[in-house]
Structure formats: C-alpha cells, structure tokens
Amino acid sequence: MASARVTLPQVAARAGVSLGSASRALNGNGASPAMVARVQAAARELGYQPDATGRSLRLRRTFQIAFAVADIGNPVYVEMLTAIQEVVAERGYRLVVATTGSTTGSTIEMVQGLSSGLVDGLVISPLRVDAALVTELRAASMPVVVIGRTLAGEAFDAVSTDSARGIGQAVAHVLGLGRRRLGFLNGPLDTTPGEARQRGFDLAVGREDYPGDSVDSEVAEDFTVTAGLVGARALLARNLARGAGLDAIVAANDLLAIGAIKAARELGLRVPQDVAVTGMDDTEIGKVFAPTLTSVSLRSSERGRAAAELLLSRLEEPGRDARRVFVEPALEVRESTLDAGGAA
Amino acid sequence: MASARVTLPQVAARAGVSLGSASRALNGNGASPAMVARVQAAARELGYQPDATGRSLRLRRTFQIAFAVADIGNPVYVEMLTAIQEVVAERGYRLVVATTGSTTGSTIEMVQGLSSGLVDGLVISPLRVDAALVTELRAASMPVVVIGRTLAGEAFDAVSTDSARGIGQAVAHVLGLGRRRLGFLNGPLDTTPGEARQRGFDLAVGREDYPGDSVDSEVAEDFTVTAGLVGARALLARNLARGAGLDAIVAANDLLAIGAIKAARELGLRVPQDVAVTGMDDTEIGKVFAPTLTSVSLRSSERGRAAAELLLSRLEEPGRDARRVFVEPALEVRESTLDAGGAA
DNA sequence: GTGAAAGCGCTAACAC
DNA sequence: GTGTTAGCGCTTTCAC
Numbered sequence: 001m002a003s004a005r006v007t008l009p010q011v012a013a014r015a016g017v018s019l020g021s022a023s024r025a026l027n028g029n030g031a032s033p034a035m036v037a038r039v040q041a042a043a044r045e046l047g048y049q050p051d052a053t054g055r056s057l058r059l060r061r062t063f064q065i066a067f068a069v070a071d072i073g074n075p076v077y078v079e080m081l082t083a084i085q086e087v088v089a090e091r092g093y094r095l096v097v098a099t100t101g102s103t104t105g106s107t108i109e110m111v112q113g114l115s116s117g118l119v120d121g122l123v124i125s126p127l128r129v130d131a132a133l134v135t136e137l138r139a140a141s142m143p144v145v146v147i148g149r150t151l152a153g154e155a156f157d158a159v160s161t162d163s164a165r166g167i168g169q170a171v172a173h174v175l176g177l178g179r180r181r182l183g184f185l186n187g188p189l190d191t192t193p194g195e196a197r198q199r200g201f202d203l204a205v206g207r208e209d210y211p212g213d214s215v216d217s218e219v220a221e222d223f224t225v226t227a228g229l230v231g232a233r234a235l236l237a238r239n240l241a242r243g244a245g246l247d248a249i250v251a252a253n254d255l256l257a258i259g260a261i262k263a264a265r266e267l268g269l270r271v272p273q274d275v276a277v278t279g280m281d282d283t284e285i286g287k288v289f290a291p292t293l294t295s296v297s298l299r300s301s302e303r304g305r306a307a308a309e310l311l312l313s314r315l316e317e318p319g320r321d322a323r324r325v326f327v328e329p330a331l332e333v334r335e336s337t338l339d340a341g342g343a344a
Numbered sequence: 345m346a347s348a349r350v351t352l353p354q355v356a357a358r359a360g361v362s363l364g365s366a367s368r369a370l371n372g373n374g375a376s377p378a379m380v381a382r383v384q385a386a387a388r389e390l391g392y393q394p395d396a397t398g399r400s401l402r403l404r405r406t407f408q409i410a411f412a413v414a415d416i417g418n419p420v421y422v423e424m425l426t427a428i429q430e431v432v433a434e435r436g437y438r439l440v441v442a443t444t445g446s447t448t449g450s451t452i453e454m455v456q457g458l459s460s461g462l463v464d465g466l467v468i469s470p471l472r473v474d475a476a477l478v479t480e481l482r483a484a485s486m487p488v489v490v491i492g493r494t495l496a497g498e499a500f501d502a503v504s505t506d507s508a509r510g511i512g513q514a515v516a517h518v519l520g521l522g523r524r525r526l527g528f529l530n531g532p533l534d535t536t537p538g539e540a541r542q543r544g545f546d547l548a549v550g551r552e553d554y555p556g557d558s559v560d561s562e563v564a565e566d567f568t569v570t571a572g573l574v575g576a577r578a579l580l581a582r583n584l585a586r587g588a589g590l591d592a593i594v595a596a597n598d599l600l601a602i603g604a605i606k607a608a609r610e611l612g613l614r615v616p617q618d619v620a621v622t623g624m625d626d627t628e629i630g631k632v633f634a635p636t637l638t639s640v641s642l643r644s645s646e647r648g649r650a651a652a653e654l655l656l657s658r659l660e661e662p663g664r665d666a667r668r669v670f671v672e673p674a675l676e677v678r679e680s681t682l683d684a685g686g687a688a
Numbered sequence: 689g690t691g692a693a694a695g696c697g698c699t700a701a702c703a704c
Numbered sequence: 705g706t707g708t709t710a711g712c713g714c715t716t717t718c719a720c
Contacts, residue, residue: 052701054697057697078417085443097441117397188476200499288602350717353714365691398715401713402696402713402715567690
C-alpha cells in the first residue's frame with residue numbers, strides 16, 4: 001500500500017505543459033508527437049496511474065460489467081462466469097460478481113443496488129422470474145442481458161436455449177436403448193429451469209406413440225447432489241414397490257444425476273446395466289465422474305460468451321433493437337447410458 | 345435501461361432544501377428529523393439512487409474488493425470466491441473478479457491495472473511468485489492480502505496453510521493402511537503449491553524410520569484431471585515394469601487424484617483394493633466422486649473467509665501490523681483408501 | 689441545524 | 705496544437 005497517488009496535474013507540471021495537453025497526450029487525442037513524448041516520459045517517471053473514479057465520473061462509464069446469479073457455487077454458472085470474464089476482459093472491461101439470492105425479492109434488491117452507475121451493464125441468469133423482477137430489469141438504468149427465459153417477449157437482449165427439448169432428447173435416447181420404465185428427477189418446479197424441464201418431460205412421455213411402459217416424476221428440493229440423492233431414493237423405492245422398478249432415470253441436471261447414481265448403487269443397482277441415468281448441463285464433473293455421465297449440453301460457455309457479446313454490442317449501440325441468441329441443446333452420450341461400451 | 349438519472353441537487357430542489365442538507369439528511373449526519381423526513385420523501389418520489397462514482401471520487405473509496413486468481417475454473421478458487429463474496433457483501437462491499445494468467449508477468453500487469461483506485465483492496469492467491477511480483481504487491485496503492493506463501497516474510501497480511509504437512513498426513517495414512525509402494529503425483533514444481541507439496545512428500549518418505557519399500561514421483565503438466573490421467577499412466581506403468589507396481593498414489597490435489605483413479609482403472613486396478621488414492625483440497629467433486637475421495641482438506645472456504653476479514657479489518661485500521669492466519673490441514677478419509685468400508 | 693462553496697481527478701468544450 | 709476553464713455527483717468544510 002502507501003505510495004501517494006500521482007494525479008494528472010502533477011504529470012502536467014512535471015512535463016511543463018497544461019492539464020488538458022497532458023490528458024490529450026495520454027489519450028492520443030490530437031497532440032503533437034513531441035508533446036506525447038514529453039508527457040509520457042513524465043508519467044513514467046512519476047509512476048502515474050490514471051484514476052478510474054475520476055475518469056468514470058467524467059465519462060459516465062465505469063468499464064465494469066456485472067454478472068448476477070443465485071449461486072456461484074453451481075458449476076454451470078462458473079462456466080458462464082469464466083466465458084463472460086474472458087470476453088469482457090479482452091475488451092477492457094472488468095467483471096463484478098453479484099449474488100442474487102434465490103428469491104425474486106432479493107434479486108430485485110440486488111438490481112437496485114447495482115443501479116448506481118457502478119457498472120455499465122448487467123448479465124443476469126435468474127433462477128426465478130416474476131413480473132416485479134421483469135419490471136425492475138426494464139427500469140434499470142443500464143443495459144441488461146438475460147440468460148434464460150423471461151416473461152417479457154422481445155424486451156431484452158437475451159440468450160436462451162430449449163431445455164425442454166433437451167429433456168426430450170434424453171428421453172428419446174433412453175427409449176432408443178430399449179428402456180421402458182422411465183423416471184424423471186427434477187428440481188423445484190417454481191424455478192424457470194424446473195418448469196421448462198418438467199414440461200419437456202411431460203411432453204416427451206405424453207405423445208400418442210410413446211412406447212414406454214411406465215412413467216414417474218420426482219421433484220427434489222434443490223438442483224444439488226444431496227437433494228438428488230434423497231429424491232432418487234424415493235423415486236426408485238416407489239417404483240420398485242410398484243413392480244419391476246425403473247430402468248432409466250432422466251435427471252434435470254448433472255448434480256441431480258450424480259445423486260441418482262448414488263441412490264441406485266445403494267440399492268445394489270448397476271449403472272447403466274440396471275438403470276441408465278442421464279443428466280443435463282454437461283458439466284466438467286459429469287465428464288470425470290465414474291461412470292462418465294450422459295448429459296444434455298446446454299453449452300454454458302457459449303451462452304456466457306454470447307451474453308457478454310450481446311452486452312458489449314449494446315453498449316456500443318444503445319439504440320438498437322433487442323436481439324435474441326438461441327443455443328441448441330445437444331446430447332452427449334457417455335458411459336452412464338451405455339452397456340459394455342456399445343452404442344445405442 | 346433509460347430512466348434519466350436523478351441527482352442529489354434535484355432531490356434537494358424537490359425538498360426545497362440545500363444540496364448539503366440533502367446529503368446530510370440521507371447519510372444521517374446531523375440533520376433534524378423534519379429535514380430527514382422531507383428529503384427522504386423527495387428522494388423516494390423521484391426514485392433517487394445515489395451515484396457510486398461521484399461518491400467514490402469524493403470519499404476516495406469504492407467499496408469494491410478484488411479477488412485475483414490464475415483460473416476461476418478451479419474448484420478451490422470457486423470455494424474461496426464464494427466465501428469472500430459472502431463476507432464482503434455482508435459489509436457492503438462488492439467483489440470484482442480478476443484473472444491473473446499463470447505467469448508472474450501477467451499477474452504484475454493485472455495488479456497494475458487494479459491500482460487505479462478501482463478497488464479498495466485486493467485478495468490474491470498467486471500460483472507462482474517471484475521477487476518482481478512481491479515488489480509490485482508491496483508498491484500497490486491498496487492493501488493486499490495474500491492467500492498462500494510469499495517470499496516476503498511479514499510484509500503482507502496473509503493466510504496460509506501447511507500443504508507440505510498435509511501431504512505428510514496423506515503419506516502417513518496410506519502407510520497406516522499397510523501400503524508400502526508409494527507414488528506421488530504432483531503438479532508443476534515451479535508453482536508455490538507444487539514446490540511445497542513435493543517438499544512435503546520428499547520429507548515424509550525420507551525419514552529414517554520410513555517403512556515403505558519403494559517411492560516414486562511424477563510431475564503432471566498441470567493441476568487438472570486430464571494432466572493427472574496422463575501423469576498417472578506414466579507413473580503406474582513405470583512402477584509396474586519395475587516390479588510389483590504401486591499400491592498407493594498420493595496426489596497433490598483432487599483433480600490429479602481423479603485422473604489417477606481413471607488411469608488405475610484403465611489398467612484393471614481396483615481402487616482402493618489394489619491402489620489406494622488420496623487427493624488434496626477436499627473439493628465438492630471429490631466428495632461426490634465414486635469412490636468418494638480421501639483428501640487433505642486445506643479449508644478453502646475458511647481461508648477465503650479469513651482473507652476477506654483480514655482485508656476488511658485492514659481497511660478499518662490501515663496502520664496496524666501485518667497479520668498472518670494459519671489454517672491447519674486435515675485429512676478426510678473416504679472410500680478411495682478404505683477397503684470394504686473398514687477403517688484404517 | 690442549515691446554506692453556500694470548495695474540490696475529489698478527470699475529459700472536453702472553448703478560445704487562441 | 706495548446707492553454708484555460710467548466711463540470712460530472714457527491715461530501716464536507718466553513719460561516720452563520
């Protein structure tokens with residue numbers, strides 16, 4: 001610490017020029033080569049570091065971007081964070097991490113707190129959305145990019161995917177393997193992803209030509225391994241009591257899927273031979289798990305990158321129409337649904 | 345977006361009071377109750393949101409803290425990040441994430457970039473440290489808290505642990521299980537953790553009374569699962585070629601340990617029956633892996649929390665002596681070293 | 689307790 | 705092309 005700050009007037013004095021000239025010289029705005037050389041030399045000698053606060057106040061820009069999520073512990077958000085950080089850092093912006101809490105109320109508070117000119121824009125991936133939050137986001141004094149669905153049509157720049165369709169892909173995959181007794185392990189239904197994924201499952205198993213024999217769903221308390229373990233125990237036990245038990249579990253994310261595998265093993269079931277298990281999000285943890293996890297990729301890095309780019313482009317062109325980026329889900333087949341290394 | 349910013353003079357005008365009074369009223373600095381009521385009412389009516397930039401310029405504080413790491417993808421850093429974020433948010437600070445890159449040169453650049461009054465303090469966990477970086481950190485215009493070792497004795501507030509000793513605990517544990525042919529799977533030796541952990545291993549197996557039969561080390565290219573897989577293949581193959589092969593692998597972190605388990609399985613070895621495997625960092629991924637991973641906890645959350653508290657206390661009391669917090673490593677025994685559910 | 693005024697560090701508009 | 709000056713929004717003296 002220490003080292004009293006050097007200000008621009010000091011640099012100007014050292015170089016024997018005016019404050020304005022020093023500023024122009026350092027920012028490359030119409031100064032003579034000689035001037036630039038003198039000022040830069042003075043700045044170097046004094047160890048001048050421009051003050052971000054003064055600059056921001058004058059320019060009305062902070063070169064900071066915020067990324068807001070409910071829980072940065074979740075691997076999906078970490079992936080997004082990494083991607084966003086890369087994109088914005090490259091363009092000279094810094095990333096501020098904001099935690100929203102899990103309710104819309106606490107999210108609204110966070111958005112308000114950010115509306116103090118502290119950041120130039122916001123990328124938010126809300127777990128739960130209601131009208132009040134949408135209103136708050138629309139009223140925010142900065143551009144907002146939403147990752148996920150909102151109720152608000154074309155109001156925001158947004159990047160979204162079709163996780164319902166992704167669940168459909170997972171269902172089709174296990175049906176293709178010959179599995180006929182399916183269980184769906186979901187997270188809370190009052191969340192945006194929980195709702196969409198349930199819809200996807202119900203749709204996939206509700207078709208006229210659905211070839212499966214039985215269908216059951218269980219809602220875990222949270223999108224975590226622990227909650228998945230508890231939920232899957234109930235799901236498996238219930239279906240075992242009813243008859244032949246499940247031969248496939250489709251989980252709403254990778255963490256729930258890992259919980260499901262653990263629950264299956266507790267009952268002496270082999271994965272994938274007795275029960276095939278699929279996840280969603282295609283996280284690193286699923287790739288290294290044993291068995292490696294079949295998972296529907298929602299391309300979190302790509303979504304993060306797209307969101308960051310959307311925001312930066314909006315900052316350059318504030319008036320443009322809202323833009324939406326869609327990312328296709330893609331099933332990644334791995335060991336947790338493949339017997340003996342064979343394909344489906 | 346949109347919604348033109350409301351400024352304090354506007355609030356003052358609306359309330360029919362002076363600018364200074366409005367400021368005092370809102371900040372609770374000696375204003376009459378009547379004044380406070382009037383100004384607050386005006387602020388509410390206009391939707392006043394104080395401008396962080398103007399405030400920061402005047403106060404010379406931003407209420408922002410930076411956390412700098414080489415790679416936010418690493419679960420250890422995510423744990424620290426979460427803990428730091430919690431502590432600082434509670435005290436009204438925001439967290440800025442900064443990526444250092446893996447070299448000391450790029451780290452120095454990052455520290456310089458942050459030395460622009462943008463943040464009030466810095467928590468940094470550098471992977472590599474040299475004299476130039478230490479100099480830069482000492483010269484920084486803000487308080488710095490280091491997580492990990494530096495070359496700089498008592499110069500910084502710091503939180504550290506003894507990972508060398510932690511490796512010793514892992515070695516003692518597998519020896520206690522009766523394992524006698526030990527392999528050490530480390531990450532790059534020119535990193536602070538790599539160096540310390542190698543030292544710990546060499547010390548543990550170099551004792552007079554060391555009961556083991558053979559010892560070997562392998563250095564992976566990085567602290568990742570992929571690098572661990574490659575390194576462990578070499579380590580296992582080499583020792584198999586020499587004789588009976590390894591019966592225990594001590595890995596320098598959990599990701600390397602997971603790579604080692606995968607490599608062992610490729611060779612048809614069972615974990616833990618044929619080869620016991622230990623990790624370090626006690627990450628979430630190790631806890632949910634199958635088998636669950638025996639790991640030396642370095643209490644990342646606790647270190648993050650301690651670092652944040654050290655920094656906040658330094659901001660309150662800039663002149664105080666540098667303080668160091670030590671966190672003891674602790675072995676967490678799980679399935680990857682336990683045969684048949686029995687204890688050691 | 690309140691109003692008036694200065695000034696944090698910077699950039700840009702304005703003269704010359 | 706350069707110097708001078710105003711002012712971004714805020715807090716905190718300084719008078720009264």
